[in-house]
Amino acid sequence: MNDEFYEPVFDLSKLQDRGNKKWVAMMLPEHVSLLREYGKEIKREPIPELDEWDYDAIQHTLDMAIKSKADTKVKLWRDGAFFYNRGIVESVDLRRRVIELEDPFSLLQLKLDEIVDVTIID
Template structure:
């Protein structure tokens, strides 16, 4: 028996198979289960808050002082609600009573909480 014609054409073309992933299971789940699964996937994406020590806070303070004096373009990395947020602009002032800094970017003036800041970098 000659099966040469099967060698040229695959029987099943797996590249055309498209799996719907988790969509096919959602229809069989209760809305409460779907909500819990979505909440769980959001929690997995969260970043843990970095533990800063005295040296880190001292470095942040010195960099903020230099940024205010030089009016240099500064990048500030903040941690809020499980994610890192980056802001860039010039540091206008630091208010220790309110524990906030004012950062001016090209569009508006931001008030950022000092407790959220995890890193400050002067851009050159």
């Protein structure tokens, strides 16, 4: 027999782990639901803190978009997630605190308090 040290080689690429399935059987349904809620909360985006300069830039961009009837992208923050809408800004109603954005399918009313960023698309 050969005196060399023999080391077995394992192919780890064929190893298939069951992931969380193997642990779910040992957990109570309450624990599973709490883990799912925790996972959703981790994915939440924090609300961006806008200062006076940011609000001024948003107002200036909205004014330009209304005057030029340009295609505009509006970024909103709602319930921990960012949403994007694209269209032509028709009007800004400061009493109701909404803007009216006309996209190809409908006329949307977006709340001014949810707006994070406004960009004019060339």
